[in-house]
Amino acid sequence: MSNAQIVSHVPSAAVPLANRVWQRHTPIQKLLRFIVWFTIVLAVVQSVRHIEIIPEFLYDAPEQMQDMLGRMWPVDWEHYQSDVHAALVETLHIATLGTLLSIFLAIPFGLLVASNLTRNKGLNLFARVVLVASRSINSLVWALLFLAVFGPGAIAGTLAIAFRSIGFVGKMVGETIEQMPRGPIEALQAAGASKFSEIWYGYWPQLKPAFLSILLLRWDINVRESAVLGLVGAGGVGMALDTALNLFQWPRVATVLVSIFAIVVITEIVVTQIRKRVL
Structure with a gap:
C-alpha cells in the first residue's frame, strides 16, 4: 500500500475493517496535484492568448498546404546532381x-x-x-x-x-x-x-x-x-x-x-x- 491512507482518529487496529475509509492520496497530495494541474491549464490558456492565433489562417491551412504540395510535384531530380x-x-x-x-x-x-x-x-x-x-x-x-x-x-x-x-x-x-x-x-x-x-x-x-x-x-x-x-x-x-x-x-x-x-x-x-x- 504505497499511497493508500487510512483516515481515522483512533489506532487502525481498533477500527473495524468495514468502517475504514481508504483514500488514494492524502489531502496535501490532492492539493499539490490540483496546483500542478491548475498551473498547466493556466500556462496553456496564457500561451494561446499570447500566440494570437488567427482562425482564418487555420481554416485556410489545408488548402494552402495542398496547393504547396501540388507545386512541388513532380520533383526536379535534374537539379540534384547540379x-x-x-x-x-x-x-x-x-x-x-x-x-x-x-x-x-x-x-x-x-x-x-x-x-x-x-x-x-x-x-x-x-x-x-x-x-x-x-x-x-x-x-x-x-x-x-x-x-x-x-x-x-x-x-x-x-x-x-x-x-x-x-x-x-x-x-x-x-x-x-x-x-x-x-x-x-x-x-x-x-x-x-x-x-x-x-x-x-x-x-x-x-x-x-x-x-x-x-x-x-x-x-x-x-x-x-x-x-x-x-x-x-x-x-x-x-x-x-x-x-x-x-x-x-x-x-x-x-x-x-x-x-x-x-x-x-x-x-x-x-x-x-x-x-x-x-x-
Missing part, C-alpha cells in the same frame, strides 16, 4: 568535422564537471556553467555569431555544430564518469599512479563504450542540425533550400527536402548498425 549533391556532401562534412572538434573541446569540461574526478567545487561549477551555456544556445544562434566573425560558409557552420555539441558531449561524459565503480580507481591510487595514469588506465576503459555511443548519437543529431544551418548562410544543403525557397522553385524545394530526409534515414541506419556490431 546543386544539391555537393551541398549535401558539405553538410556531412560540417556535421563530421563539427562533431570531431567538439570532442577535443568537450572532454576537458567533462573531466572537470565530474565531482569524483575533480574535487574542486569552483572548477566543477565553472565547467557546469560552460556546458549549460553550450546547450542553451541553439545551433542557428551559434551560426549567426560565427557568421559575424568568419562570414558566410562552412567554417561558421562547423564551429556552430562544435560549440553546440560541447554541452551534450561534456555532460554525458561527466555523468558517465560519476557513475563508474570506484574499485579500479582506488587500486591505482593505492599503487601510487599519477593522475594521467589514473584517467587512462582507470577511467578510460570504463568510459570507452559509452563515449563511442555518445559520439555516434551526437553525430547523428549534428547531421540533422547542419542541414538547416544554410538557411542563415552557414553552408550545407540548407543554402540550396534557402535559394530555392527565395526563388519560389517548388520542385527544387521538394528535391532538397527529399534529399535531407534520405540522408537522415541513412545516417540513422548507419549509426544503429555500428552500435549493434561494434559497441
Whole structure:
C-alpha cells in the first residue's frame, strides 16, 4: 500500500475493517496535484492568448498546404546532381568535422564537471556553467555569431555544430564518469599512479563504450542540425533550400527536402548498425 491512507482518529487496529475509509492520496497530495494541474491549464490558456492565433489562417491551412504540395510535384531530380549533391556532401562534412572538434573541446569540461574526478567545487561549477551555456544556445544562434566573425560558409557552420555539441558531449561524459565503480580507481591510487595514469588506465576503459555511443548519437543529431544551418548562410544543403525557397522553385524545394530526409534515414541506419556490431 504505497499511497493508500487510512483516515481515522483512533489506532487502525481498533477500527473495524468495514468502517475504514481508504483514500488514494492524502489531502496535501490532492492539493499539490490540483496546483500542478491548475498551473498547466493556466500556462496553456496564457500561451494561446499570447500566440494570437488567427482562425482564418487555420481554416485556410489545408488548402494552402495542398496547393504547396501540388507545386512541388513532380520533383526536379535534374537539379540534384547540379546543386544539391555537393551541398549535401558539405553538410556531412560540417556535421563530421563539427562533431570531431567538439570532442577535443568537450572532454576537458567533462573531466572537470565530474565531482569524483575533480574535487574542486569552483572548477566543477565553472565547467557546469560552460556546458549549460553550450546547450542553451541553439545551433542557428551559434551560426549567426560565427557568421559575424568568419562570414558566410562552412567554417561558421562547423564551429556552430562544435560549440553546440560541447554541452551534450561534456555532460554525458561527466555523468558517465560519476557513475563508474570506484574499485579500479582506488587500486591505482593505492599503487601510487599519477593522475594521467589514473584517467587512462582507470577511467578510460570504463568510459570507452559509452563515449563511442555518445559520439555516434551526437553525430547523428549534428547531421540533422547542419542541414538547416544554410538557411542563415552557414553552408550545407540548407543554402540550396534557402535559394530555392527565395526563388519560389517548388520542385527544387521538394528535391532538397527529399534529399535531407534520405540522408537522415541513412545516417540513422548507419549509426544503429555500428552500435549493434561494434559497441
